[in-house]
Amino acid sequence: MNTLRQKTAQNLVRSVWVAGMLLSTGCSKSEDDPAAGGTSTAGYLAGRVTDSQGKPLPGATVLADNTLLYNSHLETSSDANGNYRIKMPNGRYRAIAEIRKSYNGKDYRLSLKPDNTAAFAGSDGAVRNFQWVLTGEHPDQSGLHYGGEVTLDMDILSELYDVENIEFTFAPVGPLIDGSAGKTLKLKSGEPHSDSYGRLVDVPIGRYKITAVHQPTGRVVQVKNKNGTYAADGSVTLDFYGENAPWACFNCMILEYKERQ
Incomplete structure (x- = not known):
């Protein structure tokens, strides 16, 4: 018989991962460059966030997580056109993103799918685009799904x-x-x-x-x-x-x- 003690490791990993990345006190707001968009320039993380129909998705949280230092990351939000841009310090980072959505009286936090999961050097910069998808497996988290x-x-x-x-x-x-x-x-x-x-x-x-x-x-x-x-x-x-x-x-x-x- 299935009981509550069968709560999956996938759910627990997802909860810890999102909470650790996006609710920790060690984050800082990025120093956004006024020019937004998805073209990489040295020292910037930039990209575009879209919904499931490919339309711009404003207000998504994008986070650049330092892969070497615990609890050290920068975050920003996508603008009205779905674009974001973060000025990056030295270090090695990976980009993740999520949206918050209210639906039928409940609040949801939903991970967004990146087009590239590779880490990058802050001095080099990178382009990372994200899309809101309703289903599919996380590309870098086996067993975790967007649904x-x-x-x-x-x-x-x-x-x-x-x-x-x-x-x-x-x-x-x-x-x-x-x-x-x-x-x-x-x-x-x-x-x-x-x-x-x-x-x-x-x-x-x-x-x-x-x-x-x-x-x-x-x-x-x-x-x-x-x-x-x-x-x-x-x-x-x-x-x-x-x-x-x-x-x-x-x-x-x-x-x-x-x-x-």
């Missing part, structure tokens, strides 16, 4: 021990977190002993009506929010938890399930 994660937690009264044979249908209710139209997803847990066993990974963050069926028997499987109650039709409509989740997870959802009586 949300759903933990599947078997009800204490259930005898469905083969969660890998349950098909979960996620039907979007309204637009996704980036404003785009979602599509209905049919998802299954990974096989036993796999990294994704008891989990649905990389789900675009949005609000979904969720239903489930045990495929070998065709029986309806009831689903509910963790510590919630089952609806008469066995479905549940949920958002992902944001940065203030009550559980030890980040951009997550926890589903309890049992066979319908």
